Amino acid sequence: MMSENNPYESDELLQQYLVFHYASAAEQFPYSLGGGDALDFPKRCALEGPEFARLPADARALDLGCSVGRSSFELARHCKEVIGVDYSQAFIHAASRMASDGRHAATRLDEGSTTTQLLLELDPTIDRSRVHFEQGDAQHIREDIGQFDLVVACNLICRLPEPMRLLRRLPELVRPGGQLFITTPFTWLEEYTASANWLGDGAADSFAGLRQALQPAFVLEAQWDMPFLIREHARKFQYSIAQASRWRRV
Template sequence: MRHIATDTESDAMDTAPVVIRQDQYETDTLAAQYCDAHYGPDHFDVANFPATCARICLELMEGRTKGAALDVGCAVGRGSFELARGGFERVTGLDFSTRFFRLAARMQEEGYLRFALPEEGEIVSFHEIGLVDLGLAEVRDRVAFFQADACNLPDKFAGYDLVLAANLIDRLYAPRRFLTTIHERMNPGGLLIITSPYSWLEEFTKHEDWLGGYRDAGEPVWTLDGLKEALATRFRMVGEPRDIPFVIRETRRKYQHTIAELTAWELA
């Protein structure tokens, strides 16, 4: 990732400053955070989250057919590119967010993104990130991005050997519908990989639709239990759950450190 300049650094240069128009850059706070999280440098020695998820997917796919993969809830797209680099012939990235979809598609089409990161108060820094810098440029033609609703996927999204749903499940309005229909999009023996910090909020999912994170007759119901119940008729769990940390940069002095749980499921 190339650091270009803060909006105050240019004024301090002895030579004529490079003119940087802020409208060339993605300045929405969440969009910038995700651009940095997907394509920027690691923070606090925590490995890049989408790249880590893709690496684990590829490890679990060892000896299996790597024809087509679906990265549902792909955000700005890093995981999709990593899956293509790992050998998938075709990778489809889907996200409900118009902004995220457009950023992922722009990266695929143009090979780079520009964004502005908050530093302190009104001060921002400008950055450019490119697929060439990450060794991902050669797989651009095997990745395609679309805007779609994970709970109501169009029929054309089908025939996948792998489905990655990274940090998606607790942001769906109908998570059980997704879990009980996703098999229709997969080839027999395909793998479903789910990661989530299980941070259920009613602004995304009605309480009665939560998979876990509540008490029933005084007993705690955990999301992992809800996943097992929803997937039991079609899938078997592969291996044990594992923790995957990730970091979201808010400003140069404020970061979110979160731990998602990753589970893998094989379609019967």
Template sequence: MSANSNPYETERLLSEYLLFHYGTAEEILPGSAPAGMRDALDFAVRTTRHFSPGTVERTLDLGCAVGRSTYEMSRSSQETLGIDFSQNFVRAAAAMAGAPLPYARLDEAHKRTPLLARLPEGLPPNQVRFETGDAMNLRADLKNFDRVHAANLLCRLTEPDRLLERLPSLVRPGGELVIATPCTWLGEYTPPQNWPQGSTLDWLKEKLGGHFELISVNDEPFLIRETARKFQWTASMVTAWKRLLS
């Protein structure tokens, strides 16, 4: 996928993801929302809680979008780097460290509501950096992170094998990896010949098993509001791994 054809560069997607990452329940949900919709909020926070407790030196957030998970990881890391393919997303994520970011929530047709995306209190924004990058072709000097997080990225890559092959060098021995994926393999993102032949979980075990120990497998729901009456409710499979010492 070229940068020019990246659907995540549109203003509509930017607004949707700012709401997804930073919106309050009142800003996202209709008054009649069932409990399941409320349980699916704060996905970008919940996936970071699959790492072990404690403070580490260096963390990496791949496919960071507009940066909420990157900022959350900085709570327990001395240095945190977020990387995304979308220049629009990266600019927005970096801007959040300075001041609340204005955007417009789409309600219907031409009707929009102005909102502000704000960082939660207690985050250390000066410890966070963002850059544009391709998860299938990361710069060579990226390596030896204590924690690597990749949420809803894998099944949006044209060649996901390339990222999986790179992961052992990104995570230091004894470090941790969290991969979240809804396993929604679609031809417009990933050619069918590059999909897993069986289940995504079995494929991950095969690809990563020589370098990582699988610690846990869980489902985390998430909710993306498109308009006042249209929402995407999805469950992402979250796998947590520990890098083998040898």
């Protein structure tokens, strides 16, 4: 991914994603207008994507592109061990602080230069000791990381320079019978991914390209739409619709 120009190392995006992951509905979107259905996306990814009844009691989970960690913590409700990996050192530092302290301060942008200081707290019923965070490149995951009963990659694919590097590695990361859960809005941008590396014949049909890359090692079990809302300031929000899909490792 991008190095010194990586926007995900900026404090602006760090604060934005802390709010996206951990702030309450009222703190993010205090309106009765449409948009509330798209809140809590990182939590929904973790709890709505996998089928936990099919996981073993000692399940291992890998959260790729974990950002500041909310999905990883939610997975810990059902998995004995969760490893969260993100390319941004700033994000990993924030996630690790949440793991150690159970809370993290954030600055919410309201209007112009006006901000609100928030103290974001994790649900105390979550066993934080089950979660470990590490900085890493999803295209070059360390060889000794092992296999997992569940791998989650939310809104990651279209931010990788070479998404096929990850997709080719997934069969060895997911145990036979294990689950893979992916969400992506397929927002292909040249600044992240050269058009030659867009899935689905130059993004003519990105999901077909994803399916082709994963089969025959994975069987598609379900696909659906998942909206998500990112607050920029009090009156500007990014409303996007990710395509969610759950796969079973053959």
